[in-house]
Amino acid sequence: MTYLRNRGIAEARAAVDAHRRDCAARQSALAAQKRRANNNLAGATWEQSISTEMQALATTCESRARELREDLLSVEAELRRLEAEQR
Incomplete structure (x- = not known):
């Protein structure tokens, strides 16, 4: 329980936030590449x-974000369960 209070929940939240920032940065980099595409057939x-790559990244990011949010909810639920048992 101490671990969950002191580190577990904070680490789970940090993982969600880090993933969100990483995905946003990767999408931004792809958007910048897209803006540089020349106005011709090759471009x-x-x-x-x-x-297509941006769409695939969005799908992958959303899937992983969902997993991380579920992990966070699980850790929070476990802490609540342990706290309830102590009462």
């Missing part, structure tokens, strides 16, 4: 490729 092909 249009590259732009479409980047769009």
